[in-house]
Amino acid sequence: MLILYPSNWLYNAGVIGFLKVLESCKENIENFLKDDGSVEIDLSLFDKIKIGSAEIPKFIKYLVDSLVNDEELNNWKQENEEKYKEFKDIFEGDFGYKFVRAGNKLFASKTPFQNLVQLEEWRNFEFANLISKIPEIVNSTNREIVCSICGNYNVKIFDPKSELEKRLKNLQITHLKELGPSIGEFPNAFWQLKSSSPLCLICVTLILCHKKSLISLSDKSEIFINAPSFKVIWYLNKYAETIYSEKQAKKVKEILGMSLIELAIKLNLQLGRWTSMNIEVVSKYKDEINFFSLPYEVVQLLSDKTIANLLYEIGEFKILNMVLDGKFNEILKFSERVFRIALKQRNEWNKNENEFIKENVKLERNKNNLISFSQKLFQLYALIEEKMKKEVLR
Ligand SMILES: [Zn+2]
Structure with a gap:
């Protein structure tokens, strides 16, 4: 089991992007999200599956499916059918085209991770094979070089001759260039990364997924x-x-x-x-x-269920913004004014009153029942007061 705990935002965005890939392939994400805040991923996700005569990790299949939809594939295929026919043969079907297209989308020029993986390394399955080794990293007790992002897993080189592994291990900041011009200018404490810091294969995979989130x-x-x-x-x-x-x-x-x-x-x-x-x-x-x-x-x-429900029922942006800005007394003033207007017959409203309601009450259900609307507002104010007192006493 691969267990991930929340950390800096980029890592967290990566985990959520990773889950979105799984969700788009009909996995039930509820099973991955734990009440203690962590995510648990079954390592069988990285096991290889057979598609035609090719074998790729299940996750790579998911990643490809999530990146290229059928409509896009059909358009792209019209121009590239002959060029990439060998992949159709290897995968014994259109998934071969999808596989090539997904690699281009991730790593071709003008993409976020341009050349992080060479197209050749994607197409000859070197990258896919590497991903299938993630369970080895998770199960290893070796912590010789610890990953600079997760601070947990070992940065292992499986084949010292592999250019791909060398490149991935030292994920250069240039690959995250769109996240910031340079490390020095980064406002987030996360970027204590040196210009190149060792990254484990799990974090590389997560960062590849972060844009989806x-x-x-x-x-x-x-x-x-x-x-x-x-x-x-x-x-x-x-x-x-x-x-x-x-x-x-x-x-x-x-x-x-x-x-x-x-x-x-x-x-x-x-x-x-x-x-x-x-x-x-x-x-x-x-x-x-x-x-x-x-x-x-x-x-x-907002995380109080009663208050949240009431705000939802009220449904007016004006009121939501008063709460968001912490202007609670304005809720009271506002509800008193609405109540006073509501006591009059509509044809007795003066110009100011007409304008006030038109300007501030947007939902028909509230306009048509101002008494009940104002009562909800009084109730909201009372609940907020009560909650604030409790918070102070705590
Ligand atoms: Zn890591």
């Missing part, structure tokens, strides 16, 4: 929500992706807030343990990396 936003930035538990990270990012793609929220602050609310509502997990630790959004734009997190007390409020 990043959520692309319309401003061309990419985000990843990091936390001290893989289970929490997995679900937070899953919710964030949906929330963003369904255009429920645009700002990073709102995406994080709403993901935390969903986590509290949906996931039956003792959240306190994790949310008392740091949950942050890593945001990447071109060469720049930024970190964003919500204040401790706000995270505590």
Whole structure:
């Protein structure tokens, strides 16, 4: 069994990307995510399977399938069918084309990991064979050269003559160039890496997968929500992706807030343990990396199931933002104003009142029942007050 514990964000993003590869091939990720925050991976994932006359580790099959979908393959095949026919013969089917295409996508020019693995080393299965040796590293007690990322596994060279192994072992920072211009300018403590630091085969595999875990936003930035538990990270990012793609929220602050609310509502997990630790959004734009997190007390409020449920029911961004900004007294003022307006007949509202409701209450269900809406707001304020007192007394 390969057991992974959360560490720096890049490593964590790698693990989540790795799981996404498995998920896209219909593995049930629940089985991998443990309540103690770790991920457990059965080593049989690296066993070789036979496809035609070729043998590649199951994980490489998954990786290829996750990188190239059938539609893309058909388009690509039209131009490359003859050129790569030998792979169709080796794999006895179209998976051969998929295999070549996936290698190109990962390692050809202008790709993130350009030349980390030479196309030849991908196509002659040298890389795939190496991946099948991961169980040997996991089961080895040798710690002669410890990996600089996981700090756990040995950096083993199986064949001293292999150029590929030499290259992978000393993963150069240039291969992560899009993560930052140079080590010196890196804002994250993670990058205490020297210009080349020894990396184990497991971490190389994880880093290859990390991009799959990043959520692309319309401003061309990419985000990843990091936390001290893989289970929490997995679900937070899953919710964030949906929330963003369904255009429920645009700002990073709102995406994080709403993901935390969903986590509290949906996931039956003792959240306190994790949310008392740091949950942050890593945001990447071109060469720049930024970190964003919500204040401790706000995270505590959002991970309270009752408060989360109520906020979800209220559903107004105006109110969510008051909570996210810690402006709790404004909730009280706001609810008093809504209540006063709600007591009047709609045709008695003056211009200001009309504008106030139009501006601040967006959902029809709230507009149509302002009394009940204002009561929910009072209740929310009371719950927040109560929770804050408890936090102070603790
Ligand atoms: Zn490692």
